[in-house]
Amino acid sequence: MDVYEAVRTRWSVRNFTNRPVPREALERVISAAAWAPSGSNMQPWHVYVVSGASLAEIRKLAGERVAAHDPWDNPESEMYPATLKSPYSERKAAFGAQRYGALGIARGDLEARQRAASANWNFFGAPAALFCYIDRGMGPPQWADVGMYLQTVMLLLRAEGLHSCPQMAWSVYHNTVAKVLSPPDGLILYCGMSIGYQDITVPSERTGRAPLDETVKFVK
Numbered sequence: 001m002d003v004y005e006a007v008r009t010r011w012s013v014r015n016f017t018n019r020p021v022p023r024e025a026l027e028r029v030i031s032a033a034a035w036a037p038s039g040s041n042m043q044p045w046h047v048y049v050v051s052g053a054s055l056a057e058i059r060k061l062a063g064e065r066v067a068a069h070d071p072w073d074n075p076e077s078e079m080y081p082a083t084l085k086s087p088y089s090e091r092k093a094a095f096g097a098q099r100y101g102a103l104g105i106a107r108g109d110l111e112a113r114q115r116a117a118s119a120n121w122n123f124f125g126a127p128a129a130l131f132c133y134i135d136r137g138m139g140p141p142q143w144a145d146v147g148m149y150l151q152t153v154m155l156l157l158r159a160e161g162l163h164s165c166p167q168m169a170w171s172v173y174h175n176t177v178a179k180v181l182s183p184p185d186g187l188i189l190y191c192g193m194s195i196g197y198q199d200i201t202v203p204s205e206r207t208g209r210a211p212l213d214e215t216v217k218f219v220k
């Protein structure tokens with residue numbers, strides 16, 4: 001697959017079929033993604049590729065917590081700054097409006113939004129997932145390295161006919177994920193990622209982007 005096509009067709013899929021993901025495809029993707037760049041080649045990502053019984057266990061434990069209205073775990077990192085200024089707050093709101101509007105959920109219906117967001121804990125139906133940790137001592141440049149790594153994974157997944165949805169949501173249930181994966185001390189769960197084949201019978205729309213001149217300047 002051409003790189004442009006991989007970028008164009010990568011988007012956050014939130015409806016997967018239960019078609020199993022071949023282990024070899026995941027191995028090819030993970031082997032190739034190891035070539036993602038990082039400052040001083042530190043490769044600060046710690047990755048768990050999960051499927052089968054372990055994925056089922058995480059899904060079950062998270063589902064039980066949701067059903068019990070169990071509060072979220074103490075955050076290990078902030079998902080977003082406490083106050084978002086313009087234009088970020090507007091972009092975030094526009095995303096919410098598009099995502100929940102497409103599901104027919106009214107703007108003020110927080111309960112319905114939460115119900116829709118709880119599909120995160122079911123990995124949106126995906127049969128495979130990845131969890132990505134970073135060492136607590138790492139700073140913003142290394143977090144950026146991890147982002148580059150994850151994007152590399154997501155583009156390579158496209159080359160295998162697979163889709164993905166990165167999920168910071170899992171960071172609020174990091175204790176549940178840790179119960180199954182037993183990561184070493186000192187790691188922070190940055191995000192999960194659902195991986196699988198898109199259920200194309202469910203209509204969905206690609207999220208838009210800000211006009212380029214809002215985010216980029218070509219300078220001569």
Ligand SMILES: Cc1cc2nc3c(=O)[nH]c(=O)nc-3n(C[C@H](O)[C@H](O)[C@H](O)COP(=O)(O)O)c2cc1C
Pocket residue numbers: 010011012013014095120165166167168169170191206207
């Ligand atoms: C680091 C990261 C974490 C994300 N976490 C979630 C999440 O927890 N749940 C979710 O549904 N989408 C999540 N997303 C998907 C974003 O909402 C999505 O990337 C954005 O709206 C742009 O849409 P697109 O990926 O479909 O192009 C996350 C994306 C990134 C990059």
